[in-house]
Amino acid sequence: xxxxxxxxxxxxxxxxxxxxxxxxxxxxxxxxxxxxxxxxxxxxxxxxxxxxxxxxxxxxxxxxxxxxxxxxxxxxxxxxxxxxxxxxxxxxxxxxxxxxxxxxxxxxxxxxxxxxxxxxxxxxxxxxxxxxxxxxxxxxxxxxxxxxxxxxxxxxxxxxxxxxxxxxxxxxxxxxxxxxxxxxxxxxxxxxxxxxxxxxxxxxxxxxxxxxxxxxxxxxxxxxxxxxxxxxxxxxxxxxxxxxxxxxxxxxxxxxxxxxxxxxxxxxxxxxxxxxxxxxxxxxxxx
Amino acid sequence: xxxxxxxxxxxxxxxxxxxxxxxxxxxxxxxxxxxxxxxxxxxxxxxxxxxxxxxxxxxxxxxxxxxxxxxxxxxxxxxxxxxxxxxxxxxxxxxxxxxxxxxxxxxxxxxxxxxxxxxxxxxxxxxxxxxxxxxxxxxxxxxxxxxxxxxxxxxxxxxxxxxxxxxxxxxxxxxxxxxxxxxxxxxxxxxxxxxxxxxxxxxxxxxxxxxxxxxxxxxxxxxxxxxxxxxxxxxxxxxxxxxxxxxxxxxxxxxxxxxxxxxxxxxxxxxxxxxxxxxxxxxxxxxxxxxxxxxxxxxxxxxxxxxxxxxxxxxxxxxxxxxxxxxxxxxxxxxxxxxxxxxxxxxxxxxxxx
Ligand SMILES: Nc1ncnc2c1ncn2[C@@H]1O[C@H](COP(=O)(O)OP(=O)(O)OP(=O)(O)O)[C@@H](O)[C@H]1O
Ligand SMILES: [Mg+2]
Numbered sequence: 321x322x323x324x325x326x327x328x329x330x331x332x333x334x335x336x337x338x339x340x341x342x343x344x345x346x347x348x349x350x351x352x353x354x355x356x357x358x359x360x361x362x363x364x365x366x367x368x369x370x371x372x373x374x375x376x377x378x379x380x381x382x383x384x385x386x387x388x389x390x391x392x393x394x395x396x397x398x399x400x401x402x403x404x405x406x407x408x409x410x411x412x413x414x415x416x417x418x419x420x421x422x423x424x425x426x427x428x429x430x431x432x433x434x435x436x437x438x439x440x441x442x443x444x445x446x447x448x449x450x451x452x453x454x455x456x457x458x459x460x461x462x463x464x465x466x467x468x469x470x471x472x473x474x475x476x477x478x479x480x481x482x483x484x485x486x487x488x489x490x491x492x493x494x495x496x497x498x499x500x501x502x503x504x505x506x507x508x509x510x511x512x513x514x515x516x517x518x519x520x521x522x523x524x525x526x527x528x529x530x531x532x533x534x535x536x537x538x539x540x541x542x543x544x545x546x547x548x549x550x551x552x553x554x555x556x557x558x559x560x561x562x563x564x565x566x567x568x569x570x571x572x573x574x575x576x577x578x579x580x581x582x583x584x585x586x587x588x589x590x591x592x593x594x595x596x597x598x599x600x601x602x603x604x605x606x607x
Numbered sequence: 608x609x610x611x612x613x614x615x616x617x618x619x620x621x622x623x624x625x626x627x628x629x630x631x632x633x634x635x636x637x638x639x640x641x642x643x644x645x646x647x648x649x650x651x652x653x654x655x656x657x658x659x660x661x662x663x664x665x666x667x668x669x670x671x672x673x674x675x676x677x678x679x680x681x682x683x684x685x686x687x688x689x690x691x692x693x694x695x696x697x698x699x700x701x702x703x704x705x706x707x708x709x710x711x712x713x714x715x716x717x718x719x720x721x722x723x724x725x726x727x728x729x730x731x732x733x734x735x736x737x738x739x740x741x742x743x744x745x746x747x748x749x750x751x752x753x754x755x756x757x758x759x760x761x762x763x764x765x766x767x768x769x770x771x772x773x774x775x776x777x778x779x780x781x782x783x784x785x786x787x788x789x790x791x792x793x794x795x796x797x798x799x800x801x802x803x804x805x806x807x808x809x810x811x812x813x814x815x816x817x818x819x820x821x822x823x824x825x826x827x828x829x830x831x832x833x834x835x836x837x838x839x840x841x842x843x844x845x846x847x848x849x850x851x852x853x854x855x856x857x858x859x860x861x862x863x864x865x866x867x868x869x870x871x872x873x874x875x876x877x878x879x880x881x882x883x884x885x886x887x888x889x890x891x892x893x894x895x896x897x898x899x900x901x902x903x904x905x906x907x908x909x910x911x912x913x914x915x916x917x918x919x920x921x922x923x924x925x926x927x928x929x930x931x932x933x934x935x936x937x938x939x940x941x942x943x944x945x946x947x948x949x950x951x952x953x954x955x956x957x958x959x960x961x
Contacts, residue, residue, distance in 0.1 A: 511709035
């Protein structure tokens with residue numbers, strides 16, 4: 321009877337093998353190479369040297385130019401996350417309370433933009449926000465002075481919110497789907513106003529969805545490339561565009577690698593800390 | 608004195624009518640059960656009273672005040688939901704305290720009332736648990752405690768005891784009844800357990816397909832069901848279809864050639880009728896001593912009773928007799944069935960065909 325155990329104990333390894341190989345080849349290996357690259361010296365006339373140096377890291381953390389870009393990246397990602405939560409959570413709630421034909425229509429409206437390339441959408445925004453764009457024409461029509469929106473942080477945040485919103489709406493919507501609508505009704509019958517029921521009963525259920533949505537939005541915003549590249553212009557750089565420039569404009573690959581690694585580590589730290597918070601909260605609310 | 612009144616209340620979901628023209632007057636302190644098969648509109652009716660479903664037509668008033676369009680949080684009614692609807696992120700104690708918090712009851716009093724309510728439903732030991740750490744019956748009792756603790760003038764209970772074991776259910780029925788007596792809480796309870804409805808209520812409302820078909824005291828409902836459906840839904844019964852015959856002053860029903868005596872002066876001869884007789888109204892005698900001969904097809908022992916199915920010329924009859932301590936007729940034996948003609952209910956006319 322005991323012999324009915326799996327005759328091939330290597331089966332799990334074989335099954336996990338292809339995935340592990342892909343992960344190793346496409347993620348770990350390039351990452352390791354990037355880490356090695358970031359410690360190699362660079363000379364403008366002779367290129368990459370094979371000597372070990374920490375100078376790139378020292379440069380990055382001491383130079384105000386880089387620090388400002390990091391700070392801007394953090395600020396823009398956080399702001400985008402905040403705005404996405406502020407718009408996405410009510411949006412998901414309204415969506416979950418819609419009747420069926422409308423719900424499908426609006427769900428499509430929300431997810432629809434994901435079907436269009438980020439580059440195309442961003443060009444759309446640059447046309448809208450440009451000095452002669454629709455927004456400025458409308459402003460002038462109403463009598464305001466034309467505003468400079470394109471090539472500012474505002475433009476980047478607007479476009480990022482547009483791109484990231486579905487990533488907030490969908491987890492929150494999923495969380496709401498799991499909530500028995502009678503639970504909210506129970507709060508009303510116990511004397512809670514609509515607002516109190518939302519705050520005390522619906523929100524705590526949704527927080528988990530909102531927190532995981534925030535995690536996705538923050539991560540994607542902090543590493544966004546197309547939006548800041550097209551709407552931030554040459555001067556307003558974010559981390560990803562900075563790395564791109566170091567690699568392809570300055571040809572200083574080790575410095576680019578250093579920045580990439582620092583962004584990766586910072587992003588990882590923030591997301592892990594955040595995730596920890598989410599998990600503690602989940603444990604508290606779900607027992 | 609009418610406390611809660613429903614006047615011609617209907618609810619349509621699209622083209623489907625879930626509740627049709629329900630009118631009901633409930634006195635203060637009365638215990639009313641809504642009884643009916645699944646999907647007949649009990650929950651919908653209850654939720655219209657609670658303010659969670661807006662009636663398509665009709666008027667609901669509470670204590671002389673029209674509440675048809677009033678928000679649920681202004682009605683102050685205690686509701687136990689069929690799905691319990693507990694707050695999943697709050698502990699048992701927090702769930703129960705929620706209504707008191709909304710009423711701004713001071714902390715000390717709140718704690719005491721929560722403790723009392725949990726004691727009542729025998730869940731004191733579970734105050735710190737979350738709903739998903741409880742069994743179905745425990746969750747149901749939390750829902751009951753949450754509705755009772757706010758001491759509402761009207762309690763709306765949607766199958767509040769469906770998940771409890773027989774003993775606990777009896778204790779809870781007793782508690783609900785005691786609270787209703789002591790505080791004078793008007794209680795409306797939905798159930799599809801006819802025994803529960805009969806044992807606990809002052810009046811029972813029977814619903815069928817969205818309509819109210821009979822409103823009566825439990826005893827009257829049982830003894831004088833207004834149609835064949837009710838007579839078989841409320842308790843067991845034997846339904847016999849036949850034709851009405853008259854012969855001078857005496858009248859009888861002709862069931863497949865067998866004449867059964869019954870009196871119902873207003874029925875014309877030749878009318879098709881359905882007769883109903885309850886199993887416990889039939890007596891088992893020796894062969895040849897009754898109104899009807901039969902052979903015992905099967906026999907079940909239920910503890911306090913014996914239940915027989917007897918094959919007779921007019922069909923299979925169900926008969927129950929009290930357990931008197933001696934073994935009754937065995938399977939396969941010939942017996943005579945007897946009853947008092949007064950216990951033979953006539954459910955007249957075409958309604959019986961349903
Ligand atoms: N929101 C809704 N939309 C459409 N139909 C509904 C809706 N709610 C209930 N119904 C229908 O109305 C009818 C009555 O439903 P209700 O929930 O009142 O039944 P019930 O008597 O409580 O049944 P049960 O004993 O199974 O709980 C059912 O046929 C149901 O399908
Ligand atoms: Mg129901």
